[in-house]
Structure formats: C-alpha cells, structure tokens
Amino acid sequence: MPPSIAVIAPGAMGSAVAARLVEHGCKVLTSLDGRSAATRTRAAAAGMTAASDAxxxxxxxxxxxVPPGEALALAEQLATVINRNTKKPVIVDCNAVNVETIRRIADIVLSSGARLVDAAIIGLPPKPGTSGPAFHVSGEAAADVAVLGQLGLDLRLIEGPIGAASALKMSYAGINKGLTGLGAAMVLAATRAGAADALRDELASSAPHIHARLGNALxxxxxxxxxWVAEMREIAGFLGPEHPAAMIYEGFAxxxxxxxxxxxxxxxxxxxxxxxxxxxxxKK
Structure with missing residues (x-):
C-alpha cells in the first residue's frame, strides 16, 4: 500500500507533483483553508483531497x-500540530531556501519529533510523458522517503547533511535565474538606448546559445x-552578507x-x- 502523503500547497508545482503521485495510486492530502477558488479548482483537477491540519x-x-518566504511559518504550523500526535511524519522541505534557513526549519521540525529531509526541486512541474523535475534530497532521513522514487518522482540522493540539497538549489538557481535576470536588465537597457535590434543580431551571430535561451527564458x-524576489534574497543570504556577490542577488531581487x-x-x-x-x- 502506498504511504499517505500530504502536499502543501497546491500551487503550480505542488499540484503537478500531487497529480503525479495520484497517478501512481496515492491519496494526496492538502490544506485548502483560506485558499482561492482558482487554487481549489487546481487542487481538484490534480486529484488532491482537502484535509484538516490534524x-x-x-x-x-x-x-x-511553498514560496520561500512562507517555509519557516509552515514548519512552525506543522510542528505545533505534530507535537500533539503520537505518530511522527517525515517532512520534506522542497523550498528554495538557503542553508541557514533550512537549518532553522530543521530545529523546528525535529523539536516536534518529526524527521526532516532537505530537498531541492530542479526543473519544471511534472507533465505527462516526462520524468522530471529532479528531487535532490539530503539529510539523515533521506532514505526514509526512497518510496517516492517508486511513485513517479525522480528522486536523487545527495550524500550529505541537511543543507546540502538547499545549497545545490541556491547554486543552481543563482546561475540559472541569475542569467535570466542579467538578460532582462541588459535587454531593457539596450531597448531604452535604441540598440535592441543590434543586441539581438549580435547575440544571434556570436552567442547563439544565449540568443536562443533569452527567446524562451525571458x-x-x-x-x-x-x-523570484524572495528566492534571490535567499541566494544573497546563502552567499553571506559580507560577500560582495550577495549585492548582485539583492539587485536581482x-x-x-x-x-x-x-x-x-x-x-x-x-x-x-x-x-x-x-x-x-x-530569427532562429
């Protein structure tokens, strides 16, 4: 029998992940308290089941x-309810938070008796016919969620403690989304100065991979x-307040x-x- 799984929250990624799990025979719970009609519709389409906190x-x-700015508050909310229970779940934090933040989340979760897995989702929400995105997991409890790899998720174990998966996410997003931010800034500057066509033509000629990337990513x-605002600030925190590159990501935020x-x-x-x-x- 598949494990009982809850996914919070039913946003674009959460609902798509839930749909993949439902396809593999899981009952997926979620919280719909205070959620919009659009969110409720998305959750229903994914086959998710509304459930109480308990x-x-x-x-x-x-x-x-959830969005990175909500990750700590959700951990506190879950820990409060879990403290009352004999049964203790495994919480998989899949959020784009920095190493310091995931360690704070770990303190909260572990104090409730639950276990924590640090996870980094890299890739777009699951779609029929695709295997992605990749779920990179780390921490002592990572082996406890190996079953997710049998339920349609592309699970990849990182040999490392809590914080290793989040470090991967911060580094990857810093490069991937940072390049998009850099492209957006320069495209707008070139447009203001009347050089957009020249920039595009030069990229097509001398950097066709960047030309193609901007056409899709922007x-x-x-x-x-x-x-992406909170995520850029998490990356700045990951670099550290004294590191000069942190200012770059505050700028992207x-x-x-x-x-x-x-x-x-x-x-x-x-x-x-x-x-x-x-x-x-x-122009391709």
Missing part, C-alpha cells in the same frame, strides 16, 4: 512546496517574477520586484522584454 499531520510524508520569467510591479501595472517593460524574445524566436 489529518495532514497524521500523514506518513508531508511535502512542503517571457517565461515575467509571470513568475514576483516569486529588486529587479524582479520591479518587473512584477510592471506586469501588474502598465506592462511597458514587460512588453519590451516580450518583443525582444519574440524576435529572437522568429
């Missing part, structure tokens, strides 16, 4: 998949920019915050980014 705390495995980033506001507002800069990307794709 029911979620009684699951065998709880996957925490428009994909815009609806997610608001979620401010850039994505600015772009998110533009998307919700006049959309002037978003339109410039989309126009640049569309012409990149048309």
């Amino acid at each position: 029911e979620i705390a009684g699951a065998d495995i709880i996957l925490s998949i 428009p994909d980033m815009l609806p997610k920019a608001y979620r 401010r850039l994505f915050e600015h772009l998110a506001a533009d998307v919700q507002g006049q959309g002037t800069e978003a339109a410039q980014i989309v126009a640049f990307a569309e012409r990149c794709r048309a």
Whole structure:
C-alpha cells in the first residue's frame, strides 16, 4: 500500500507533483483553508483531497512546496500540530531556501519529533510523458522517503547533511535565474538606448546559445517574477552578507520586484522584454 502523503500547497508545482503521485495510486492530502477558488479548482483537477491540519499531520510524508518566504511559518504550523500526535511524519522541505534557513526549519521540525529531509526541486512541474523535475534530497532521513522514487518522482540522493540539497538549489538557481535576470536588465537597457535590434543580431551571430535561451527564458520569467524576489534574497543570504556577490542577488531581487510591479501595472517593460524574445524566436 502506498504511504499517505500530504502536499502543501497546491500551487503550480505542488499540484503537478500531487497529480503525479495520484497517478501512481496515492491519496494526496492538502490544506485548502483560506485558499482561492482558482487554487481549489487546481487542487481538484490534480486529484488532491482537502484535509484538516490534524489529518495532514497524521500523514506518513508531508511535502512542503511553498514560496520561500512562507517555509519557516509552515514548519512552525506543522510542528505545533505534530507535537500533539503520537505518530511522527517525515517532512520534506522542497523550498528554495538557503542553508541557514533550512537549518532553522530543521530545529523546528525535529523539536516536534518529526524527521526532516532537505530537498531541492530542479526543473519544471511534472507533465505527462516526462520524468522530471529532479528531487535532490539530503539529510539523515533521506532514505526514509526512497518510496517516492517508486511513485513517479525522480528522486536523487545527495550524500550529505541537511543543507546540502538547499545549497545545490541556491547554486543552481543563482546561475540559472541569475542569467535570466542579467538578460532582462541588459535587454531593457539596450531597448531604452535604441540598440535592441543590434543586441539581438549580435547575440544571434556570436552567442547563439544565449540568443536562443533569452527567446524562451525571458517571457517565461515575467509571470513568475514576483516569486523570484524572495528566492534571490535567499541566494544573497546563502552567499553571506559580507560577500560582495550577495549585492548582485539583492539587485536581482529588486529587479524582479520591479518587473512584477510592471506586469501588474502598465506592462511597458514587460512588453519590451516580450518583443525582444519574440524576435529572437522568429530569427532562429
């Protein structure tokens, strides 16, 4: 019999992960208290089952998949309920948080008697016909969730303590999303100065891999920019306040915050980014 699993929360990634688990015969619980109608619809489409906090705390495995700024608060909420239970679950923290944050989460979770697995999700939400994304896991309890690899998730063990998976996530996201942020900043600067066409043509000629990447990554980033703000600040914290590179990621946080506001507002800069990307794709 598959283990009982809870996934919090049913966002784009959480609901897709839940759907993959449901496809493999699992009952997947989630919390819908205070959630929007759109979220409830997404959870229902994924086959998720609404549950109380007590029911979620009684699951065998709880996957925490929330924005990084909410990870600590969720750990505290879960620990409060788990403290009352005899049964102790394994909590898999899949959030884009830095090493210091995951260690604080570990202190909270372990104090409740539950076990913690540090996890880094790398890749897009699961889709039918694909095996991804990759779930890199670390910590003493990582072997306790090996069953997830038999339930449709691409589970990859990192030989290391709590913090190893989060360090991987911070490093990978710092490169991957940092390149997207750098591209967005330079595209907007070139557009303001009337050099967008020249920049695009030069990239196509001398750096075709970057040209192709920007054509796809830039428009994909815009609806997610608001979620990337906290992640950039987690990466800055991962580097450390005294490291000069931390300032780069604080700058990216401010850039994505600015772009998110533009998307919700006049959309002037978003339109410039989309126009640049569309012409990149048309020039292939």
